[in-house]
Amino acid sequence: MESGGFDEVRAVERLQALVRVPTVSRLDESQTEWARFDEFIELLPDLYPETHSALTREVVAGHSLLYRWAGREPGDPAVLMAHYDVVPAAVDGWEHPPFAAEIVPTEHGDVVWGRGTLDDKGSLATILEAVEALAASGFQPKHDLYLNFGHNEETTGGGASAIVDLLEERGVRPRLVLDEGGAVVEGVFPGVGDPIAVVGVSEKGILSLTMTVEQEGGHASTPPRMTATARLARAIVRLNSKPFPKAFTAPNLEMIRTLGARARQPFKWVFTNLWLTRPLLLGLFTKLGDETNAIVRTTGAVTQLQGADAANALAERAVAVVNVRVAVGSSVAEAVAHVRRAIRDPKVRLDAQYPNEPSPVSPTHGPAWTLIKETIEHTYPGTIVTPYVMLGASDGRHFTRISANVYRFSPFQMSKAERGTLHAMNERIRVSTYLSGVLFYRQLVAGL
Numbered sequence: 001m002e003s004g005g006f007d008e009v010r011a012v013e014r015l016q017a018l019v020r021v022p023t024v025s026r027l028d029e030s031q032t033e034w035a036r037f038d039e040f041i042e043l044l045p046d047l048y049p050e051t052h053s054a055l056t057r058e059v060v061a062g063h064s065l066l067y068r069w070a071g072r073e074p075g076d077p078a079v080l081m082a083h084y085d086v087v088p089a090a091v092d093g094w095e096h097p098p099f100a101a102e103i104v105p106t107e108h109g110d111v112v113w114g115r116g117t118l119d120d121k122g123s124l125a126t127i128l129e130a131v132e133a134l135a136a137s138g139f140q141p142k143h144d145l146y147l148n149f150g151h152n153e154e155t156t157g158g159g160a161s162a163i164v165d166l167l168e169e170r171g172v173r174p175r176l177v178l179d180e181g182g183a184v185v186e187g188v189f190p191g192v193g194d195p196i197a198v199v200g201v202s203e204k205g206i207l208s209l210t211m212t213v214e215q216e217g218g219h220a221s222t223p224p225r226m227t228a229t230a231r232l233a234r235a236i237v238r239l240n241s242k243p244f245p246k247a248f249t250a251p252n253l254e255m256i257r258t259l260g261a262r263a264r265q266p267f268k269w270v271f272t273n274l275w276l277t278r279p280l281l282l283g284l285f286t287k288l289g290d291e292t293n294a295i296v297r298t299t300g301a302v303t304q305l306q307g308a309d310a311a312n313a314l315a316e317r318a319v320a321v322v323n324v325r326v327a328v329g330s331s332v333a334e335a336v337a338h339v340r341r342a343i344r345d346p347k348v349r350l351d352a353q354y355p356n357e358p359s360p361v362s363p364t365h366g367p368a369w370t371l372i373k374e375t376i377e378h379t380y381p382g383t384i385v386t387p388y389v390m391l392g393a394s395d396g397r398h399f400t401r402i403s404a405n406v407y408r409f410s411p412f413q414m415s416k417a418e419r420g421t422l423h424a425m426n427e428r429i430r431v432s433t434y435l436s437g438v439l440f441y442r443q444l445v446a447g448l
């Protein structure tokens with residue numbers, strides 16, 4: 001079956017082949033099965049021969065891949081990104097096995113079932129399909145095009161960061177960077193019936209904040225009035241009852257205006273008269289749900305707790321880890337200061353680990369944004385394209401060091417149920433949306 005200039009059957013088979021290599025990322029890299037990553041790297045030239053003859057490839061930081069397609073003329077390059085590591089998949093609970101890449105008929109048409117189909121081998125495969133078809137047709141990009149495929153996005157992101165170091169050293173300043181992130185979604189914004197393509201123009205910052213209480217130990221039969229664990233618990237409760245300040249940032253407001261213009265009444269009126277409705281709307285966002293709340297403020301969640309080693313000993317050291325996601329417009333220092341004020345206790349020590357500031361906001365005007373927007377509108381007619389702030393983290397954030405135009409968008413239509421399978425069981429991608437993704441990248445690359 002040939003359509004749109006590429007072999008759809010082969011395109012699906014190639015995605016299946018990629019999913020069948022279990023390139024599972026583990027935070028403790030000594031637990032990672034690197035042989036699988038080597039296998040994946042070796043598989044690519046067999047699957048995409050035209051790409052591997054037209055582009056050069058470097059392996060960076062052990063297993064991350066950097067491809068360069070030399071342009072016809074000098075000029076700032078573009079970078080397309082994806083990652084090929086996946087989060088672990090338990091064997092139990094999957095309706096179809098996670099690494100078999102079975103094709104399963106559903107009410108939405110055929111799907112490819114398996115870990116990594118959406119996050120993020122689907123993107124990697126669509127990029128390579130697009131490049132493969134263009135290379136086979138004799139196309140050469142106007143300016144250099146880089147493909148960046150990370151090997152540890154799900155853990156440390158060290159691969160992408162090392163690639164940025166390398167490009168920085170070489171004086172490369174990309175005029176467009178596109179990584180995974182938003183998608184084409186439906187029914188998420190009140191009053192808007194059309195599908196919405198959310199394109200990440202920034203992402204929240206992240207840090208692990210440890211709260212530590214140290215105290216003299218002793219036997220649990222004669223406890224002091226305030227134990228280390230009780231002090232720590234009090235700090236957690238105080239933090240929980242004092243949310244971080246709420247605010248709409250510039251990308252939030254642009255999203256509300258963009259979607260509001262296409263909403264039905266009375267939503268349209270509410271979303272387009274922000275001069276009047278803004279405070280009301282801000283309050284509403286904090287109450288509507290956990291996701292809208294996370295959009296308008298920094299959040300902190302205690303994820304790990306640690307006390308004494310024995311059931312009958314007092315803890316000499318009690319530790320809680322707060323996973324903090326820092327809102328755009330705020331900073332790591334502001335977030336830590338808020339926690340300090342909220343817990344009101346100098347005996348609780350705070351240490352910020354792995355701090356990452358929120359990313360700078362990429363513009364929603366200019367050639368990079370316009371190309372992405374128009375390509376989405378062409379691929380998914382009737383879709384509203386809007387900027388948004390990504391709540392999670394992507395490898396793309398490393399590129400903000402060398403580019404002002406970093407965007408985060410996966411060219412796939414995802415239902416609420418499908419989005420729920422990210423990092424969970426039964427991850428799958430519709431064959432139809434996967435093929436649309438190939439068309440998206442083909443048009444994007446041709447337009448660069």
Ligand SMILES: [Zn+2]
Nearest residue numbers: 119120153180
């Ligand atoms: Zn991902």
